[in-house]
Amino acid sequence: MCDENTSVAKPAGEIVSVNSYLKDFSGFENTRILSENTQAKTINLLGNFQGKSGQAIVLLQKSCFIHDHLPNLLTGKTILNKQFDNDIYGTYDCQPPPELNGITATIIHPATEKHIAKYEAKPHHVIEETPALYQSVTLPHLKAEQFNLQWVYNIIEGTAEQDRVVYASPSSEEKTGFILVPDLKWDGKNLENLHLIAIPYSKGILSLRDLTSDHLPLLLNIDTQGKKAIEEKFGLPASQLRIFFHYQPSFYHLHIHFTSLRHEAFGIHAGKAHLLTSVINNLELLSTYYQKATLPFFLKESDNLFSKFEEHGIVRKFELNPTKVESGDGKGNGE
């Protein structure tokens, strides 16, 4: 589609992108790993090409398995190096021919500082928030930062997004009523990634931490009416729904996510998501469960709340690299 050897004339001093002529990775010098995702098998690198001006970002991602390639992939040409076996199980490092096992590479050159920040990861940390730490660190921080909740009040007071409402309790149900609306991230089209949010009318319940058995009528109402509305409107039965709180949430007016079980949504992992069933059950077992429990959660170093826990000596920053396993039993990295 384009002649790779033709470089378009550029004004003097402007850097010509390596993308106009690159055939392989000759001359690439990797200066830093910006981020990676071991689940998705991606890695984002920063570096430069010898003799060329400007920084280059290289985004690599392993390809998913292509069905058409399978008959050629699973032959004698694909070597199996055994790592170990045990009874009926064997694990191998398997090396297929290169043309059957590609990597998708995206190269951004010349890259600006903004591009670099976009692809750079900051480490997350586990914080084990005891009730005392909630009172001394988290709560004062929330009060000081106080996100603007006007957009939430606009929804529950009926002055915004009214055409999107899936269910709304009668306004007389001040304590147990709620409104169910699509989450901003849902396209509203596919049931695969259905994502709704239930927002109680009652103000001042910041998060899970504030819940006691007094809130059981509210939570049970959301559970029952939310499931009923979704089955009626979208035909998804309750057994196909993942219903959960986030802790920490992204805003501090209590709210509950209803998503399709098939949707591997961001933020469904243990320590971030708390299933409504478990929350109801915990309050039934112990009315003050959420005032007494240690709640572990995950914080990025760039989060303001992280700095507060750092100031209290609860957690410290961690250098992400190097991350390889060293031979012998010496310390691999980090400290």
Add this chain to the structure above:
Amino acid sequence: MCDENTSVAKPAGEIVSVNSYLKDFSGFENTRILSENTQAKTINLLGNFQGKSGQAIVLLQKSCFIHDHLPNLLTGKTILNKQFDNDIYGTYDCQPPPELNGITATIIHPATEKHIAKYEAKPHHVIEETPALYQSVTLPHLKAEQFNLQWVYNIIEGTAEQDRVVYASPSSEEKTGFILVPDLKWDGKNLENLHLIAIPYSKGILSLRDLTSDHLPLLLNIDTQGKKAIEEKFGLPASQLRIFFHYQPSFYHLHIHFTSLRHEAFGIHAGKAHLLTSVINNLELLSTYYQKATLPFFLKESDNLFSKFEEHGIVRKFELNPTKVESGDGKGNGE
């Protein structure tokens, strides 16, 4: 560690696993794709090896990027076939030398129908397992099905995988001792996707459901010694670890996963993963928490346990398609 060409003599009629001699995929006939995950770049296949009895399951997963390989990967030996470029952005199909771009293959042979069901894609359902349902449905099912735990006993009794042990308590610690070994899915190379399993010496603790405050010394020991061993051996501090149980687990000898926080591993979602901190905290708040709690979890329709809940009228099968939202307020699908 073991001579790959020596096949242990088996009683007549017993199938010898291909894992005792396999060097490549010669003779493999793929009969069915059981499931795949395009995000994680994994595919699970069913098939057989020509001239060999018994079915084989082949689990393939693209490896994540190994940092040590990067200097060799990003050279002139790695070909870039341009797909397109636009201004500073270029996208390529990139073909590295095979030894730098492996696939992890796990082969299960001979595989039973149960193994096949385990790796086959079917819709999942939420099951809210009350204590009564555990007693009347889950427990009788576990007792009837009873997976073979010999491979677990081989590990804790020191007859298999001993060269892989990261930490082992003194054998005198019968009640609180455990062994820490790499999970089968970990390549053992990158800290990014570190995945170890702690297995208590004590037999007969099936799962979370059996835990009471009597087990706190065991759990606290695993928490303390597991974190210490990982920091000493791999340099990863506790704030970089995700430590959790699965419920339902894949086998019923209590075990605990230690993974790198950066590893978005399979099975870390709420309702499947239970963080060790929360489990300890729940037992401290209420000794019989796990005998009294309703534990929600997710079951595949192909799971034998699903049929049991179905027989009891707790859940029913659901047709995955069609899944688009219909206009109007008619039922979208399902019923």
